[in-house]
Amino acid sequence: MNILTQKKLPAALGAVLLTSSFSAFSDTEFSFADGWTGSVGFQIQTFLVDIDNKVTDESSSRIQSGFDPSKLTINIAAPEYNGLKVSGTFQAVQSIQGAKDQGDGSTDNFGVRIAQVSVQGDFGTVKFGRDIAIFGLSSLAHDTGSLPGVGRGGTVDGGGATAGRINYGYYYPDFHAGIQYASNSFNGVSFHVGLFDPIDISAPADEDSVRAENLRFEGAINYKSEALDLWVSFINQDTEADAEINGYDLGGEVRFGPVALTAAFSDGTGINCCTPSTDDFEQWYVEADYTFGKTTIGASYGENELTDESGEDISDGELTMLFVHHNLTPTLTLIAEWNNETVSSAELGTDTTDRDTLAFGVNWQF
Numbered sequence: 001m002n003i004l005t006q007k008k009l010p011a012a013l014g015a016v017l018l019t020s021s022f023s024a025f026s027d028t029e030f031s032f033a034d035g036w037t038g039s040v041g042f043q044i045q046t047f048l049v050d051i052d053n054k055v056t057d058e059s060s061s062r063i064q065s066g067f068d069p070s071k072l073t074i075n076i077a078a079p080e081y082n083g084l085k086v087s088g089t090f091q092a093v094q095s096i097q098g099a100k101d102q103g104d105g106s107t108d109n110f111g112v113r114i115a116q117v118s119v120q121g122d123f124g125t126v127k128f129g130r131d132i133a134i135f136g137l138s139s140l141a142h143d144t145g146s147l148p149g150v151g152r153g154g155t156v157d158g159g160g161a162t163a164g165r166i167n168y169g170y171y172y173p174d175f176h177a178g179i180q181y182a183s184n185s186f187n188g189v190s191f192h193v194g195l196f197d198p199i200d201i202s203a204p205a206d207e208d209s210v211r212a213e214n215l216r217f218e219g220a221i222n223y224k225s226e227a228l229d230l231w232v233s234f235i236n237q238d239t240e241a242d243a244e245i246n247g248y249d250l251g252g253e254v255r256f257g258p259v260a261l262t263a264a265f266s267d268g269t270g271i272n273c274c275t276p277s278t279d280d281f282e283q284w285y286v287e288a289d290y291t292f293g294k295t296t297i298g299a300s301y302g303e304n305e306l307t308d309e310s311g312e313d314i315s316d317g318e319l320t321m322l323f324v325h326h327n328l329t330p331t332l333t334l335i336a337e338w339n340n341e342t343v344s345s346a347e348l349g350t351d352t353t354d355r356d357t358l359a360f361g362v363n364w365q366f
Helices: 008-015 137-141
Strands: 028-031 037-053 058-064 070-077 085-094 110-121 124-132 175-182 189-196 216-224 228-238 244-256 259-269 280-292 295-307 313-327 332-345 350-365
Touching (some): 137 259
Antiparallel strands (some): 028 037, 037 058, 037 070, 037 350, 070 085, 110 124, 175 189, 189 216, 228 244, 280 295, 295 313, 332 350
16 A cells, blocks of 8 residues: 655655653644544753752753653554554654763663554553553643753753652653553543553662562543543552552642642652662652743642651652743743752761752743
């Protein structure tokens, strides 16, 4: 079958790939021959970041990516067949620094986030392949401040993307190989479940790490209306040893005209960012933002507490953020942000992190 005409092929290849997996965008649609269609989006993000580490007395200025780095994505959809809509999505991501820029021997931070096939019908949607996972996703997706911004993770050495509110309000779902099912919406209520490739679990320093052999199960239930979003999600992965990944996440956002209030909470074992362990991790955040015209201003605050198996405190952290987003054009957003990240060690009785970050940037997407 001749899917692309010779004239359409260069245009389609020149259009390739979609925008953010998290932030909102308006993708551009195009058509192939024989009823095939596609959509494309594109994002480039750049920040001038000033970092002041009060613990080490170090500071620096960097030019780097933010939380949701530059990306290019394409979605191709086949003609509907017997009530089934089959499509494929591929997304590539690139931080704006290269190894030579960072000077620390690191990679160019290029990666493929999404490579999946979706089958949609009256039954809902089934997805096969690599995509973002489920646990903590809604809490992340409602983070107005960090998504187009910077958040935590800025170091005096710079490099790579930052971490938004990960560990200060939500678990990072990350991108994994899996099989997922998403239901249709029933009066605003929908559910989402998935089986994912397992994650190895890090044990305490005096023990060996545990290799995970069983698939990881994640799920979520969401309610969405014009003024209110509510969600709860969960994660479970067991091993033959005592180590596990097991937790729940819940939250909500309410909107009063131009004002939005958001809160989220999660707790579990082995859900400390992307390095699961036998420790218990509890975290939450609250956020308020106000939109007037083309400008959004807001503030958010979140905390975490890490405890060992006996319940003894290991560390406590907090992240405070102030942000301003202004849509200079329909596709270009100017961003200003200040945040402070503080981590206190119970064992040392002192702060191990106390870092101020001031960032100014642009986020362009279509």
